Amino acid sequence: MDFTANRIRAILKELEEHCWKNRCPVEKINTARGNYTYGKTFDRNNFAWQTFGRDETWGGTDWHQWFLADIPGKAGIQEEPLYVIVSTGANDIWNTDNPQIIAYRNGYMSATMDMNHQVMCLADSANPARTYETAFYAYTNGHKKSDFFRLDTAVPNQPVIDLYFDMKVLFEAAELMESEELVFKDIMDLLSFAADILDLRKIESEAFYKSVKEAREYLKKNRYDHPAGMEVTVHSIGHTHIDVAWKWPLRQTRQKVVRSFQTVLNLMDRYPSYKFMSSQPQLYQFVMEDAPWLFEKIRQKVKEGRWEAEGGMWLEPDCNLSSGESLVRHLIYGTRFFEEELDALPNEVLWLPDVFGYSASLPQIMKQFHMPYFMTTKLGWNDHNQFPNDTFLWRGIDGSQVLTHMITTKNYDKENKKDGRNAFNTTYNGLQNPSQIKGTWQRYQNKEVSRNVLTCYGYGDGGGGPTAQMLEQDERLSRGVPGCPVTKQSFVKDFFHILEQNLNRSKLPVWHGELYLEYHRGTYTSMANNKKNNRKCEFLNQDVEFFSVLAGRLISYPRTELEHCWKLLLLNQFHDILPGSSIADVYEDSDRQYEEIQTVDGELIQKAQNVLLKEQGARIQEENADGIALWNTLSFERTEILELSTQIQGISGQKSADGKWLYLLEKIPPKSMCIIKKQNKKNKEKVMKVIDKDENGHPIHIRTPFYEIELNVKGEFTQIKDITEDRELMKMGERGNRIRVFEDKPMEFDSWNIDPYYEAKSWDWDDTQEFRVTENGPYRACIQIRRQFMDSWMEQKIYFYSHTGRIDFRTKLDWKEHQLLVKAEFPVDILAVRADYEIQFGNVERPTHKNTTWDQAMFEVCAHKWADLAEPGYGTSILNDCRYGYDIHDSIMRLTLLKSGIFPNPNADVGLHEFTYALFPHTGDYREGKVVQEAYRLNCPLYGQAVQAGQEYRFSFMEIQEENVIAETLKAAEDGNGVIVRLYEAYGKRGNIHISFADKWNVAQTDLPEKEYKLLQQENGEVILNMRPFEIKTLRLEHI
Secondary structure, three states, X not given: OOHHHHHHHHHHHHHHHOXXXXXXXOOOEEEEEXXXXXXOEOOHHHOOOEEEOOOOOEOOOOEEEEEEEEEEHHHOOEOOOEEEEXXXXXXXXXXXXXXXXXXXXXXXXXXXXXXXXXXXXXXXXXXXXXXXXXXXXXXXXXXXXXXXXXXXXXXXXXXXXXXXXXXXXXXXXXXXXXXXXXXXXXXHHHHHHHHHHOOOOOOOOHHHHHHHHHHHHHHHHHHHOOOOOEEEEEEEEXXXXXXXXXXXXXXXXXXXXXXXXXXXXXXXXXXXXXXXXXXXXXXXXXXXXXXXXXXXXXXXXXXXXXXXXXXOOOOOEOEOOOOHHHHHHHHHHHHHHHHHHOOOOXXXXXXXXXXXXXXXXXXXXXXHOOOOEEEEOHHXXXXXXXXXXXXXXXXXXXXXXXXXXXXXXXXXXXXXXXXXXXXXXXXXXXXXXXXXXXXXXXXXXXXXXXXXXXXXXXXXXXXXXXXXXXXXXXXXXXXXXXXXXXXXXXXXXXXXXXXXXXXXXXXXXXXXXXXXXXXXXXXXXXXXXXXXXXXXXHHHHHHHHHHHHHOOOOOOOOHHHHXXXXXXXXXXXXXXXXXXXXXXXXXXXXXXXXXXXXXHHHHHHHHHHHHHHHHOOOEEOOOOOOEEEXXXXXXXXXXXXXXXXXXXXXXXXXXXXXXXXXXXXXXXXXXXXXXXXXOOOOOOOOOOOEEEEOOOOOEEEEEOOOEEEEEOOOOOEEEEEEOOOOEEXXXXXXXXXXXXXXXXXXXXXXXXXXXXXXXXXXXXXXXEEEEEEEEEOOOEEEEEEEEEEOXXXXXXXXXXXOOOOOEEEXXXXXXXXXXXXXXXXXXXXXXXOEEEEEEOOEEEEEEOOOOOHHHHXXXXXXXOOEEEEEEOOEEEEEEEOOOOEEEEEOOEEEEEEEEOOOOOOOOOOOEEEEEEEEEEEEEOOOOOOOHHHHHHHHHOOOEEEEEEXXXXXXXXXXXXXXXXXEEEEEEEOOOOOOEEEEEEEOOOOOEEEEEEEOOXXXXXXXXXXXXXXXXXXXXXXXXXXXXXXXXXXEEEEEEO
């Protein structure tokens, strides 16, 4: 037994108990019920107060309560500081629902408190003649009355506090060493001698304080004046990760950020060396709206060089699901806010510590925003493999590279275990103690590259931030403690500059492609309707921009409304909202906000359509319509079916089973508005040329222009013969569009995770109650199927077309179950070791086998509008209009339709779902098969109106000759000067592209923030650009 260590431990415990003196309870406390109303000042006359006993409890779901106490100055010691200490009985420091408090002193907001920040200063120099009014605006989300509210007054015993941390830091550093090490023995001898100096016979006696001073002087002279830390620097930045929503609604987040930032400012007053960083301009916007006086103080700290406004994006979004254009808008609005509202320097670091995976498109987007640095910690949560590097160059799909550093903060492990997830798991909520500072360096894998590493410290997720204890510890660690790296308060941007300047480039590794998180795979699917709203509103916002540019000569551009709608969309892309991992209350807010976006956008589109039609002498009219007005928002020509509710005179149509009229519109030009009046030739042949039925009337064999198909009695596909290619698509003996339901009970993080063993138990959703042909016309045919599973039902309308080989599965699903995972499955006769998946501004390949643990980990992956499996000469895609979770293994292609977790939302995904997925067989790979274009067609139907019009009209804003380049975005420039066109190369193909415009423009190439640009030459009205594989290019058009 180490008697010396036990002795020091006991002395530290005794010193800790005497860090406060004159501590006594506040006996008289009053209380009143609160709500979401609070302000800079407090007036006790606005409440009806009742007494609150020391042993009474309070609390509940989303609960606010006020507490009031008048504290006499005589509770303290004259001319010494006087503090009030709050205790609620909560003891879980990571419980984000623990009571959180805004404290008022003499009527003014003065401090914020939680179980990690329990004190408020009443006076720097107590006056016995004064009474201090204290009020506490408290919040809890504890679901029952379980919290106390106890107040004590106390005087900080500063000499004891100083000695306590002097000894504590050295002792904790020694405990990390082996007892045989000489430096361990030196520290223990040092502490033992300091303990000998201490006179603990009578605490708070003159002899005691004299001995405290002598012990501190001894430690200073013999240790702290002689830096002895490792030749490694752990750059340290105060931080609090605040989830914009999670286990609390947005309205509470607004208060969390005020509380957290007030705490930061108070600690900055006490600790002059303290530096703090916070990302997410959305949070600052909340503060600016709710606590403008606090925002001004933050602005001043930024100016003083104490507060770093860095991180780039509007908030920390999910980077798997958000579209490419959404990620661009996050950076446009985020960087602009920091520069314009906080006078911050241009952002250089993309800061995403807690996001559930990182798209391979991000390096290019970052580089175009002049952001050369990326930071995360989340890959430390992997469940299969430890990511092999912590400092590296991250190369995206276009070849762009950014310097990446992963925070490696974790507790030091004396045994230095290498196996198991806990051996490499890291945190962005550092404690700034010797164990985590030493552990940060121990966990760092690229020691040959750099001796500068980064930690961020402070309580987070629900906010809170650094504590006085962390700052006291850092002050000692920064002076050099034996066996530990030296800490240095550094801004994140400064750290990256130091890292880049001093790293060993010859040893710097490169990682190509996505940073796939081997965890939280269920977030591609959870809360499916929220994801549907996201996809719909992403395109809808861009459609408003398209219509507004077309109508730009006739109406003013709706800049204010569009920014509002974009910011609402971006807010809901936060990495615990869009992934589906928040409480139900969050999604009630989200549904209202998405509804607002759709309403505003719909009105703006209608307004633009009206003025555009009026200019052409046309008007929307259902009765006696003689033409069709349509708009193609896509950048390529398309032939498409348009659904209208009315019959158009003189234009051939097909009446659908639900009473709508279908019109096949051919060769609609890109980015266009057209008015069509001419008769198109009506195809007299029906889509289903052959229909063979069984004795129950079920269509078990059909023939279309593209396929010969056989179905079993349950409506599942047993054969799909591609007539054009004269080959079978399905695997022999397998079933296509098999709906499988898997037991989904992950070990933890229910709404986040799908665990590898989920396939162990499954059921088929094959209780078919309806299976019949409901439609067979010249343009479209339909088989309708209705199935039951437990208490849930699914109705599918399977559409076949005359103009495309795409087979649509338009699905309506009323879900009543829990902890079940639903997938649509297509076993195909295609042999390929890799499949292609669409991501933002391009696509990536992923393995279809499980050779290695890295391959095995990717048993569920994210894709946007399509995933494709192809062998030389032939392939097939599964397209979707709002689903993201895929798995393609051993020639079995599956799309995940639903995941119904029970935590944190016990009724996640229960309710009605409507969505469409499609099977799209094709010649060649996804390029030759034009999968990219077909997926856009599924997601972006033609806009159309029945009209009365005098004449036909066609206008195409632009045309791109090459099919591999997509112009997704057409909008007004951010500065109001001209029009922006955003292009990307979709095939991974290098070459020149040719663009022509209907109007005459000066065309310049610009960057994503639209700040730098270069005028381009035009040849015969064409702009010729060279595009690298998957390159993004942005053009600025200004009228000549």
